[in-house]
Amino acid sequence: MAETYPIEFAFPDLDRWEHGGSAPWVHLRDSGVPGPTAMVNALTHGNEASGAVVVDALLARDLKPRKGTLILSFANVAAYRTFDIAQPFKSRMIEEDLNRVWRRLDDPASPRTVEFRRALELRPFVERADLLLDLHSMHDECVPLMLCGPLEKGVDFARRIGTPFDIVRDKGHPSGRRMRDHGGFGDPESPKNALLIETGQHWRASSVAVAKDTTFRFLVESGVVEAVDLPPDWRQPSPPAQRVVHVTDTVTTSTGMFRFARPWRGQDTIPTAGSLLGHDGERAFHTPYDDCVLVMPAHHRVRPGVTAVRLGRVAG
Ligand SMILES: [Zn+2]
Structure with missing residues (x-):
């Protein structure tokens, strides 16, 4: 990319x-x-x-x-x-x-x-x-x-x-x-x-x-x-509301190049549990629950052991 x-x-x-x-x-x-x-x-x-x-x-x-x-x-x-x-x-x-x-x-x-x-x-x-x-x-x-x-x-x-x-x-x-x-x-x-x-x-x-x-x-x-x-x-206008996204899971890449199944952006929401998130080498990752929010997905190469994406649930 x-x-x-x-x-x-x-x-x-x-x-x-x-x-x-x-x-x-x-x-x-x-x-x-x-x-x-x-x-x-x-x-x-x-x-x-x-x-x-x-x-x-x-x-x-x-x-x-x-x-x-x-x-x-x-x-x-x-x-x-x-x-x-x-x-x-x-x-x-x-x-x-x-x-x-x-x-x-x-x-x-x-x-x-x-x-x-x-x-x-x-x-x-x-x-x-x-x-x-x-x-x-x-x-x-x-x-x-x-x-x-x-x-x-x-x-x-x-x-x-x-x-x-x-x-x-x-x-x-x-x-x-x-x-x-x-x-x-x-x-x-x-x-x-x-x-x-x-x-x-x-x-x-x-x-x-x-x-x-x-x-x-x-x-x-x-x-x-x-x-x-x-x-x-x-000072800028306030947003009409705020929401809390509770991070539940951290996906760490062991290869340094997590490959996402789609070019999601940060805070994109994947509606259905079990959807393919991507691969780290041969290992596949799926979303653990419905309406899973992708917190800061790293589409670029990072060092092995670094966070590839965190998964969050809207808590209100
Ligand atoms: Zn920073």
Whole structure:
């Protein structure tokens, strides 16, 4: 499959944010007034630039919290800097996926990759945050998705944000823990809460609009700023409703090339249980129930052991 995608917006120059913060590309602003710590993070994956546009814009307007603390960060600028238009997907990471290392940060045997070392640098900020919004985008064309994690508190938070239409309730990936599941975010007893927004295809202008809208809503909901502190044109109309898609199954490819029976798009629904989903090598996979939602099917080649598609059931 040819992989040419238009790049519909300019990537910001992030060099100016490397220094002057609390860590490279991490800017913490404490209002001195009691309140929560809200963190907006971009570039966990180096080629997911829509979030970088938003965090760059917030830093450029010198946004300060009215109460509590605001943390604005770019996670993997090392990968972002390797962006090459001839191989645009390659800059997702340098050595490993930064969003799979969070369970093994205390493991002395863990390889000291670029991403692992960066996660150790980010860790005190992620652990300080009461509320986290992690800005991502997707390889394939897909409607925006709010990934709220496995817990009820994540669903509640996604509903308070009020967009997009699709809330995906999920446990993450067998290959490693995500930032959004780290520490108190993954503890049902903790008041901390985190959301991961997939804004759309990486380089669509619409993904920037979704990143702006979601960040606007997140920051206002957190209470650290007020709506008047943010660009009014970032806020988009709310969808008439939201639905929760509960991820029940993860299909992992052992060959690195899962072949789908049809060119389904993300959030397509297969009506009948037992329908052929596709093949991983010789092994056939079928849908386990009626009205099975395909969450982020990967039609491109991925590494063996990586998620090919997740299956979800509409929970209401
Ligand atoms: Zn991502």
